[in-house]
Amino acid sequence: VWTPQSIIDTQIAAIREKVGDAQVICGLSGGVDSSVAAALVHRAVGDQLTCIFVDHGLLRAGEREQVEKDYAAGMGIRVKYVDESARFLGALRGVSDPEQKRKIIGREFIRSFEAAQREVVAEAGAAGKEVKFLVQGTLYPDVVESGGGTGTANIKSHHNVGGLPEDLKFELIEPLRQLFKDEVRALGRELGVPEVIVKRQPFPGPGLGIRIIGEVTEERLEILRAADFIVRRELTAAGLDDEIWQCPVVLLADVRSVGVQGDGRTYGNPIVLRPVSSEDAMTADWSRLDWDLVARISNEITNQVPEINRVVLDCTSKPPGTIEWE
Numbered sequence: 001v002w003t004p005q006s007i008i009d010t011q012i013a014a015i016r017e018k019v020g021d022a023q024v025i026c027g028l029s030g031g032v033d034s035s036v037a038a039a040l041v042h043r044a045v046g047d048q049l050t051c052i053f054v055d056h057g058l059l060r061a062g063e064r065e066q067v068e069k070d071y072a073a074g075m076g077i078r079v080k081y082v083d084e085s086a087r088f089l090g091a092l093r094g095v096s097d098p099e100q101k102r103k104i105i106g107r108e109f110i111r112s113f114e115a116a117q118r119e120v121v122a123e124a125g126a127a128g129k130e131v132k133f134l135v136q137g138t139l140y141p142d143v144v145e146s147g148g149g150t151g152t153a154n155i156k157s158h159h160n161v162g163g164l165p166e167d168l169k170f171e172l173i174e175p176l177r178q179l180f181k182d183e184v185r186a187l188g189r190e191l192g193v194p195e196v197i198v199k200r201q202p203f204p205g206p207g208l209g210i211r212i213i214g215e216v217t218e219e220r221l222e223i224l225r226a227a228d229f230i231v232r233r234e235l236t237a238a239g240l241d242d243e244i245w246q247c248p249v250v251l252l253a254d255v256r257s258v259g260v261q262g263d264g265r266t267y268g269n270p271i272v273l274r275p276v277s278s279e280d281a282m283t284a285d286w287s288r289l290d291w292d293l294v295a296r297i298s299n300e301i302t303n304q305v306p307e308i309n310r311v312v313l314d315c316t317s318k319p320p321g322t323i324e325w326e
């Protein structure tokens, strides 16, 4: 019979056998998959595991802290944090095209990760240890999707499977390769991964970079972060985290409209709420949120984020719209 514990036991034995006394690296994104994969490997080989967290500056408010405090410190997992926000922002300067942004973010991510990786390898080497393995949180649907290539979710270039260069000299450990998301969540709970991470909704690898329609700048990121924080807070308070698949918040940075805020006329940006319900992100329907909740979110955003003077609700299913706007 399948139980989370039986999978954990089997995987731990297999990981120990494979790894021996070598060192292991794992990239952490803050998402469910990599967090659970790392927790599992950590359970198997303890401090032989070093995680790498690349902060690309396109994260939502509090995300890095969540990984740092709730996850890593709480579970005793060693993480090397690299702040690469300046590099990503620099590379994105002047770029508005969605695919262009994705390519740049993907490329810079690999570069940042490789640099961090080289440091971990060097530090291990100095201590007489050798890094031989790389953990990836690949799930069964990722395997199928990257092989099939016909799904609507593949319309955009994703950076999950095969997001790392081929020439890495590490052997892969993919302990979740046969599992579905629900099973991974169950495993995470059993391993003691904090609920905020286990329950986390999908968030794209390119982060807020593809939720700013137009050029990505630090100022725009701050506006989007503030609005997104309010939306997440209100949806959670309304008890909708399980009901809503995800709710991208999108800044239409190049669009401005006239408004009246406080004492006078404003010329601000609109922000889009994109709450969707879905089973697998391949298709989705827009969530029929309670109007009072929508009103509350709208008021909070326009009161607290002065640059935003309009809140817009996206009522398009997928297809024809994708979940993300880019």
Ligand code: XMP
Pocket: 102, 152, 153, 154, 156, 157, 158, 159, 160, 202, 203, 204, 205, 206, 246, 281, 282, 318, 321, 322, 323, 324, 325, 326
């Ligand atoms: P779309 O916008 O194609 O999104 O309907 C489908 C699902 O995929 C997520 N998404 C991504 N996830 N890297 C990711 O890891 C990406 O580049 C990426 N683009 C979209 C999106 O949030 C939704 O859950």
